[in-house]
Amino acid sequence: MSALLTDLYQLTMAAGYWCAGKARETATFELFVRRLPPNRNFLVAAGLQQAIDYLLNVRFAKEEIDYLRALPQFRNVDEGFWQALRDFRFTGDVFAVPEGTPLFPGEPILNLRAPLMEAQIPETFLLATIGFQSLVATKAARLVEASGGRAVVEFGTRRAHSPEAGVYAGRAAYIGGCTGTSNTLTGMLYGIPVFGTAAHSWIQSFPSELEAFERLHRLLGPATTYLIDTYDTLEGARRAASLGGPFWGVRLDSGNLVELSKAVRAILDDSGCHEAKIMATGDLNEYKILELCAAGAPIDAFGVGTELATSSDAPSHGAVYKMVEHSSGLGRRYTAKFSQDKSTLPGAKQVFRYPTHDVLARSHECFMPGCEALLRPVIIGGTPVGRQVTATESRQHARESIEKLPRKLLSLFECDPPYRVDLSDALLQLTEEVKGIPQ
Amino acid sequence: MSALLTDLYQLTMAAGYWCAGKARETATFELFVRRLPPNRNFLVAAGLQQAIDYLLNVRFAKEEIDYLRALPQFRNVDEGFWQALRDFRFTGDVFAVPEGTPLFPGEPILNLRAPLMEAQIPETFLLATIGFQSLVATKAARLVEASGGRAVVEFGTRRAHSPEAGVYAGRAAYIGGCTGTSNTLTGMLYGIPVFGTAAHSWIQSFPSELEAFERLHRLLGPATTYLIDTYDTLEGARRAASLGGPFWGVRLDSGNLVELSKAVRAILDDSGCHEAKIMATGDLNEYKILELCAAGAPIDAFGVGTELATSSDAPSHGAVYKMVEHSSGLGRRYTAKFSQDKSTLPGAKQVFRYPTHDVLARSHECFMPGCEALLRPVIIGGTPVGRQVTATESRQHARESIEKLPRKLLSLFECDPPYRVDLSDALLQLTEEVKGIPQ
Numbered sequence: 083m084s085a086l087l088t089d090l091y092q093l094t095m096a097a098g099y100w101c102a103g104k105a106r107e108t109a110t111f112e113l114f115v116r117r118l119p120p121n122r123n124f125l126v127a128a129g130l131q132q133a134i135d136y137l138l139n140v141r142f143a144k145e146e147i148d149y150l151r152a153l154p155q156f157r158n159v160d161e162g163f164w165q166a167l168r169d170f171r172f173t174g175d176v177f178a179v180p181e182g183t184p185l186f187p188g189e190p191i192l193n194l195r196a197p198l199m200e201a202q203i204p205e206t207f208l209l210a211t212i213g214f215q216s217l218v219a220t221k222a223a224r225l226v227e228a229s230g231g232r233a234v235v236e237f238g239t240r241r242a243h244s245p246e247a248g249v250y251a252g253r254a255a256y257i258g259g260c261t262g263t264s265n266t267l268t269g270m271l272y273g274i275p276v277f278g279t280a281a282h283s284w285i286q287s288f289p290s291e292l293e294a295f296e297r298l299h300r301l302l303g304p305a306t307t308y309l310i311d312t313y314d315t316l317e318g319a320r321r322a323a324s325l326g327g328p329f330w331g332v333r334l335d336s337g338n339l340v341e342l343s344k345a346v347r348a349i350l351d352d353s354g355c356h357e358a359k360i361m362a363t364g365d366l367n368e369y370k371i372l373e374l375c376a377a378g379a380p381i382d383a384f385g386v387g388t389e390l391a392t393s394s395d396a397p398s399h400g401a402v403y404k405m406v407e408h409s410s411g412l413g414r415r416y417t418a419k420f421s422q423d424k425s426t427l428p429g430a431k432q433v434f435r436y437p438t439h440d441v442l443a444r445s446h447e448c449f450m451p452g453c454e455a456l457l458r459p460v461i462i463g464g465t466p467v468g469r470q471v472t473a474t475e476s477r478q479h480a481r482e483s484i485e486k487l488p489r490k491l492l493s494l495f496e497c498d499p500p501y502r503v504d505l506s507d508a509l510l511q512l513t514e515e516v517k518g519i520p521q
Numbered sequence: 522m523s524a525l526l527t528d529l530y531q532l533t534m535a536a537g538y539w540c541a542g543k544a545r546e547t548a549t550f551e552l553f554v555r556r557l558p559p560n561r562n563f564l565v566a567a568g569l570q571q572a573i574d575y576l577l578n579v580r581f582a583k584e585e586i587d588y589l590r591a592l593p594q595f596r597n598v599d600e601g602f603w604q605a606l607r608d609f610r611f612t613g614d615v616f617a618v619p620e621g622t623p624l625f626p627g628e629p630i631l632n633l634r635a636p637l638m639e640a641q642i643p644e645t646f647l648l649a650t651i652g653f654q655s656l657v658a659t660k661a662a663r664l665v666e667a668s669g670g671r672a673v674v675e676f677g678t679r680r681a682h683s684p685e686a687g688v689y690a691g692r693a694a695y696i697g698g699c700t701g702t703s704n705t706l707t708g709m710l711y712g713i714p715v716f717g718t719a720a721h722s723w724i725q726s727f728p729s730e731l732e733a734f735e736r737l738h739r740l741l742g743p744a745t746t747y748l749i750d751t752y753d754t755l756e757g758a759r760r761a762a763s764l765g766g767p768f769w770g771v772r773l774d775s776g777n778l779v780e781l782s783k784a785v786r787a788i789l790d791d792s793g794c795h796e797a798k799i800m801a802t803g804d805l806n807e808y809k810i811l812e813l814c815a816a817g818a819p820i821d822a823f824g825v826g827t828e829l830a831t832s833s834d835a836p837s838h839g840a841v842y843k844m845v846e847h848s849s850g851l852g853r854r855y856t857a858k859f860s861q862d863k864s865t866l867p868g869a870k871q872v873f874r875y876p877t878h879d880v881l882a883r884s885h886e887c888f889m890p891g892c893e894a895l896l897r898p899v900i901i902g903g904t905p906v907g908r909q910v911t912a913t914e915s916r917q918h919a920r921e922s923i924e925k926l927p928r929k930l931l932s933l934f935e936c937d938p939p940y941r942v943d944l945s946d947a948l949l950q951l952t953e954e955v956k957g958i959p960q
Contacts, residue, residue, distance in 0.1 A: 087684050089676070089703040091717030098719065098740045104726065111722075149709040155718075158740055198726060206704075209679035210687050217682075237528070240648035241837045243656075243682035244689050245526050248649050251682075264528040265645075270588040278530030279594075280537065283550075283844045286856045287543065287637060301537045301597055336863065388837045397836035398680045398827045405722045417725045424775065 083135070085142045085170060086149070088206040094155050096199040100163040108174075109201045110407035110430045112190040113208055115216075119396030123491040123500065124184040126223050126480055127191045128254040129215030131181065131470065133208050134460055140204065142167040172200050173464040177445070177457040179433070180471065182219070182257050182480030184487055186503050189433045189442060190457060191216070193406070205403045213401035214247065215254035217393040221368075222258025223484060225386055227492050228368040230375050233261040233383040235277045237363060238391025251391040257476045259484075260390075261383075272473040277385075279305070279333075285312040292321050304328040307361060310346070311336045319346040323353035331359030331382065339364075340377045347380040361385060367395070368494050406430055416516050427509065428516040432457050434506075438488065443506035522574070524581045524609060525588070527645040533594050535638040539602040547613075548640045549846035549869045551629040552647055554655075558835030562930040562939065563623040565662050565919055566630045567693040568654030570909065572647050573899055576615065579643065581606040611639050612903040616884070616896040618872070619910065621658070621696050621919030623926060625942050628872045628881060629896060630655070632845070644842045652840035653686065654693035656832040660807075661697025662923060664825055666931050667807040669814050672700040672822040674716045676802060677830025690830040696915045698923075699829075700822075711912040716824075718744070718772075724751040731760050743767040746800060749785070750775050758785040762792035770798030770821065778803075779816045786819040800824060806834070807933050845869055855955050866948065867955040871896050873945075877927065882945035 086093075099105045115125060147167050150156055156163075174196025185191060191212055194201055225234045236255035239248025252263030253272050262275030269276035280298055288294035291313055299306045306329040310318025315337055322332050332350070334342050339362050350358045362374065363385035371384055388394060404426045405417045416428035430445035433456040441453070449455045459467045471479075490497045505513070525532075538544045554564060586606050589595055595602075613635025624630060630651055633640055664673045675694035678687025691702030692711050701714030708715035719737055727733035730752055738745045745768040749757025754776055761771050771789070773781050778801050789797045801813065802824035810823055827833060843865045844856045855867035869884035872895040880892070888894045898906045910918075929936045944952070 084706055086706040086709055087678075087688060088705060089678060089717050090705045090708070090715045091703065091719055093705060094717060094741065095719050095723045098723065098736055099726070101740055102727075102736045107726070109722070109726065146709065150705075153715065155741060155744055158742065202722065206679045206687070207684045210681050210684040213680060214682045214686075239526075239528060240645045240842075241652060241839070242649050243653045243686040243831065243836075245646045245649040246685035247653075247682040248645070249526060264530065266527060266529045266532060266589075267523055267525040269529070270525055270585065276529045276592065278528050278533060280530055280534050282858070283548075283641065284534050284537065286844050287538070287546070287548065287847055287849075288541075289851065297537055297541045301540055302533065302594060303597065305594055388839070392682065392836040394836045397682075397831040397833045400680070400827070403679075405725050408726055410726075412728065419721070 083139045084146060085140045085203060086146045088203055092203045092205055093150065095202050097156055097159045097163055099198045100166060101159060105166065105197060105199045107198050107410040108195060109198050109405050110193055110195040111201050111403050112193045112406050112431065113212060113401060113403045114190045115187055115399050115401050117187055117400065119399050121495050122220060123493065123497050124186055125216050126219035126258050127179050127183045127185055127216050128181050128219035128257045129212040130178050132211045134466065136207050137172040137176065137204060137461060138466060140172060142170050171464060172196065174200055175463065176461040178460045179456045180479055181476035182483060183456055184483050186440060186501050188503065189440065190431050193430050193457065209401050209403055215250055217399055218251045218254035218390065219258035221390050221393045222255040222260045224368045224494055225371060225390060226259035228371040228494060229384055235383065235385045236260045236263040236390055237385040238387035239265045241388040242391040248391060253473055255390055256473055257480055259477065259481060274473055279307040280309055282309065282312050285309065291318060295321055295325055299325055299327065299329060305330050307331055307333050309333045309335060315342050316345055316349065319349040323350055323355050329358060331361060333361045333363060335364045339374055340379045343379040343381050359383060372494060416512060418516050420517060427513055429512050439502035439504060441504045441506050442509060444508045444512060447506055447508055522578045523585060524579050524642060525585045527642055531642045531644055532589065534641050536595055536598045536602055538637045539605060540598060544605065544636060544638045546637050546849040547634060548637050548844050549632055549634040550640050550842050551632045551845050551870065552651060552840060552842045553629045554626055554838050554840050556626055556839065558838050560934050561659060562932065562936050563625055564655050565658035565697050566618050566622045566624055566655050567620050567658035567696045568651040569617050569620045571650045573905065575646050576611040576643060576900060577905060579611060581609050610903060611635065613639055614902065615900040617899045618895045619918055620915035621922060622895055623922050625879060625940050627942065628879065629870050632869050632896065648840050648842055654689055656838055657690045657693035657829065658697030660829050660832045661694040661699045663807040663933055664810060664829060665698035667810040667933060668823055674822065674824045675699045675702040675829055676824040677826035678704045680827040681830040687830060692912055694829055695912055696919055698916065698920060713912055718746040719748055721748065721751050724748060730757060734760055734764055738764055738766065738768060744769050746770055746772050748772045748774060754781050755784055755788065758788040762789055762794050768797060770800060772800045772802060774803045778813055779818045782818040782820050798822060811933060855951060857955050859956060866952055868951050878941035878943060880943045880945050881948060883947045883951065886945055886947055
């Protein structure tokens with residue numbers, strides 16, 4: 083993986099650390115979210131596997147080093163730096179929460195301790211990978227909650243922020259609770275169920291809707307989902323039912339979904355197709371799904387695209403990556419910021435989760451019976467620790483962890499008061515000590 | 522490039538076309554935007570180079586075919602289909618507008634004519650690539666307009682929807698008018714200027730701000746930009762000025778930017794650093810930049826991250842890819858949809874741009890003196906046509922094309938009436954004919 087996929091200032095800082103003789107000083111950085119986006123009561127951590135893959139494989143290729151050497155910013159850098167880039171490997175330690183873990187503001191998704199250069203260069207990649215997948219996993223959890231147990235499938239690659247983002251969106255949506263994705267590459271790469279049958283263009287490419295339906299059924303048999311709104315939805319439902327034989331169901335992509343789903347259900351039932359299901363798609367989000375379910379729309383599954391793959395009501399959540407410790411020849415310093423909007427707490431941390439609240443503690447604190455330590459080692463000395471978990475296991479972990487949260491947090495709207503996150507006595511004491519030191 | 526990076530239904534439809542003996546029938550699809558997002562008066566087309574690269578290189582790898590063969594959806598497919606996937610190449614024709622072209626709703630960014638299978642499978646990738654880059658290029662054009670000629674640099678990879686999206690965001694932002702990007706890989710891949718010096722963690726890693734500044738200046742010399750808000754912005758400005766020597770300037774990342782920029786300007790001027798510039802960053806967008814400029818803030822350059830790389834006020838714009846023609850053994854049919862919200866016009870199109878308005882016409886119409894035909898051949902018979910343009914040329918094209926638009930369209934707010942897009946007589950006639958045919 084290209085080490086150039088980062089902000090230039092990470093590389094100028096790396097050069098600066100090298101030139102200042104600081105490249106082997108170590109630092110601990112923590113990645114966390116300062117505030118939750120509107121209407122969210124927690125976020126679901128995701129993207130850690132891609133973060134780990136990156137750290138284990140990040141390298142500078144020869145042509146990348148040549149590119150940097152030609153930039154004016156690196157004019158004053160000595161030869162040793164270029165050799166350091168050629169040899170560049172991540173040799174540090176990473177602790178992280180398992181993917182699918184619900185988290186709250188200020189709680190680290192990961193902390194990373196490494197020589198300054200190795201800790202600085204990955205910042206941009208880690209934030210983009212974990213930030214985006216956590217956004218989508220969180221959105222998926224909301225959609226699944228709104229659907230009250232009905233299936234939600236991720237259909238958003240076409241509106242994702244690049245095709246590659248679509249691949250990751252499918253993965254993160256599955257971890258957050260979706261049943262699967264339409265992205266076929268996501269299915270293959272991560273062992274995730276894939277869904278999809280036909281679009282309006284399929285219907286349009288046949289002289290009649292009926293012939294299009296017949297051909298689809300010949301191909302897909304019991305897996306067939308007829309898209310019935312190309313011309314007239316109710317007529318489409320009658321045509322689908324007239325073909326008989328087992329089929330999965332029908333898909334509605336436009337119109338008043340409450341009225342149409344009820345009318346279509348009646349047509350299917352009257353034709354004896356009691357097993358046939360109804361799927362709804364078309365600019366859906368958690369609020370519309372909630373409304374459809376509340377109105378008793380007999381919809382069995384939802385396909386969600388744009389709003390899920392772009393988390394469109396909250397397309398970012400300001401994840402940050404902040405230095406909390408720094409060790410040099412002068413000893414260890416704990417670093418923090420105390421400005422009003424952008425404060426950070428010093429020192430490497432652990433999150434202890436109790437049934438009713440979390441405690442944000444210093445990383446070396448012993449945990450008490452009845453709580454769980456959320457951050458676990460995933461890379462030690464540049465080497466991965468433990469086995470790789472599958473997306474299905476992460477999805478299961480998300481489901482179980484979300485179920486254990488206080489029920490009110492599952493609301494689609496902000497709950498007041500928010501979830502309780504206490505600071506441990508040791509962390510409070512460290513914070514006071516650091517505040518007392520002139521910066 | 523993996524042909525599996527698409528929605529599963531594109532592949533089930535491809536199998537269906539094959540099984541129905543329709544795989545060699547040809548279709549024309551058009552990619553366009555139905556409506557502009559709020560406050561936009563045009564969009565800037567981008568992402569075409571990646572779309573072309575994809576079409577020229579899309580393939581099914583052996584393990585990808587094996588994956589599909591094992592899916593239940595493909596149980597009834599005959600062996601010939603798998604051979605067709607092994608041999609899969611894009612052999613069709615593509616006409617597209619040059620990157621950087623401003624466009625209006627309903628105007629095709631590209632049209633693509635190919636055998637049904639080859640036209641269907643790329644839909645998802647093309648929409649995601651062109652959709653996203655056009656969003657970001659459009660946002661960049663707004664930021665540049667708001668800044669009134671000051672430099673705007675793209676800093677958003679960390680908040681982009683995956684690191685890969687960050688690479689494309691940097692490219693698209695540059696085409697839309699940004700001066701450059703912080704994404705170093707974008708710089709190398711596309712020959713785009715890269716910017717960046719140091720973050721707060723750089724300052725924090727030294728015992729004092731002054732030492733951090735000295736070390737940075739030793740590295741970067743006249744390119745140095747001091748980040749001065751880590752502890753106290755005005756004190757930071759004084760320290761930067763005290764170091765003397767030529768430096769690029771200072772960066773403000775927090776606080777009241779109007780007051781701070783004026784105070785910092787005074788400090789720099791009082792110290793004789795008249796050449797030193799002021800850059801502002803920190804959750805900026807086009808509205809905040811407009812306000813800063815209107816308030817006379819002496820800011821020389823803006824760095825914009827989250828809002829640009831995610832187009833956060835409009836993280837999608839509903840680009841669609843619709844079949845407009847279909848040729849089978851039964852002859853050529855023109856396809857369209859006439860539903861209220863989702864209507865499409867039939868037939869392959871051309872856009873003729875006059876100084877005051879556009880005419881959306883049929884693709885074979887001759888154009889009149891005084892207008893420009895926007896769609897040009899880029900792939901014919903699967904082979905690229907013409908030379909590859911650079912990102913810098915596309916940026917230049919965007920700038921020149923935007924300058925030619927009626928001035929009122931450059932407002933950051935919706936103008937009324939919107940830009941005039943007429944339909945040609947031939948297109949109107951075709952539309953009426955198609956409306957008259959029972960579907």
